[in-house]
Amino acid sequence: MDLINIYIVGPAGSGKSTLVQSLGGWMESKGYRVSRVNLDPGAELICYPVDFDIREYVTVTELMRREQLGPNGALIRAAEMVEARLEEISKAIGSRGGDFRILDTPGQMEIFLFRSFGPSLVSRISGRSACIFTIDPSLASTWLDVPVIKLLALVIELRLGIPALEAMTKSDMHRSVPSWLALEGVPSAQVGGLSGELASSLASVVGELEKKRRIIPVSSKTGKGIEDLYKAIGELFCSCGDLT
Numbered sequence: 001m002d003l004i005n006i007y008i009v010g011p012a013g014s015g016k017s018t019l020v021q022s023l024g025g026w027m028e029s030k031g032y033r034v035s036r037v038n039l040d041p042g043a044e045l046i047c048y049p050v051d052f053d054i055r056e057y058v059t060v061t062e063l064m065r066r067e068q069l070g071p072n073g074a075l076i077r078a079a080e081m082v083e084a085r086l087e088e089i090s091k092a093i094g095s096r097g098g099d100f101r102i103l104d105t106p107g108q109m110e111i112f113l114f115r116s117f118g119p120s121l122v123s124r125i126s127g128r129s130a131c132i133f134t135i136d137p138s139l140a141s142t143w144l145d146v147p148v149i150k151l152l153a154l155v156i157e158l159r160l161g162i163p164a165l166e167a168m169t170k171s172d173m174h175r176s177v178p179s180w181l182a183l184e185g186v187p188s189a190q191v192g193g194l195s196g197e198l199a200s201s202l203a204s205v206v207g208e209l210e211k212k213r214r215i216i217p218v219s220s221k222t223g224k225g226i227e228d229l230y231k232a233i234g235e236l237f238c239s240c241g242d243l244t
């Protein structure tokens with residue numbers, strides 16, 4: 001089986017690092033070899049065993065101290081420093097093998113997506129690649145949020161050039177997935193006001209662009225949904241859904 005890179009991308013606090021830990025642990029329990037990569041120069045504590053750590057090259061804390069920068073300025077500076085050493089860094093990451101390489105991306109997803117950091121790195125690292133977009137339940141509180149989530153997933157695919165799966169994290173914190181999350185369109189009866197009209201128009205445009213993907217609820221705390229996520233990764237690469 002060719003190595004598969006899985007990039008975990010999502011807003012700060014959406015459960016990326018915890019998912020690296022739970023998904024990696026689950027894969028290992030099934031006998032797969034997994035390497036874990038931290039690409040977040042701003043990470044403080046890391047909850048999983050790291051095989052490659054970007055903080056060996058640059059850390060936000062050190063930049064704040066040395067260059068008298070605030071946290072956002074230091075993060076941008078860190079991204080610039082990574083971009084300048086991309087060749088060396090991607091080679092070092094590429095030397096960490098296994099069946100799966102799970103890559104934890106910076107807390108602030110815009111640093112990874114909208115600068116050259118993410119797209120350039122993804123294009124340099126060997127193996128087949130996919131991305132998991134981690135959606136915090138608080139980002140999905142009404143049906144108006146569906147087109148926003150779907151649009152963000154498309155932006156991720158557009159910027160990184162790899163397929164994205166949508167995972168709603170922390171599913172143990174809500175009793176069931178709201179029915180509108182499986183929505184293929186926004187119910188016209190609910191459309192009202194500027195946001196409603198916009199969401200409805202966006203939903204029809206996004207619906208045409210997006211492959212019919214469901215949002216997969218997962219909990220890193222209980223392990224529920226981790227196997228579904230794994231199967232969805234399999235389906236991206238092989239129509240039978242079996243990675244082997």
Ligand SMILES: Nc1nc2c(ncn2[C@@H]2O[C@H](COP(=O)(O)OP(=O)(O)O)[C@@H](O)[C@H]2O)c(=O)[nH]1
Pocket residue numbers: 010011012013014015016017018019107169170171172173218219220221222
């Ligand atoms: N209840 C619950 N909390 C979670 C889960 N996943 C992550 N968290 C918590 O959410 C917070 C942010 O998680 P983290 O993985 O650091 O997010 P990141 O910034 O996206 O890497 C932490 O306090 C985690 O313990 C989950 O599945 N269930």
Ligand SMILES: [Mg+2]
Pocket residue numbers: 016017018040043104107
């Ligand atoms: Mg993190």
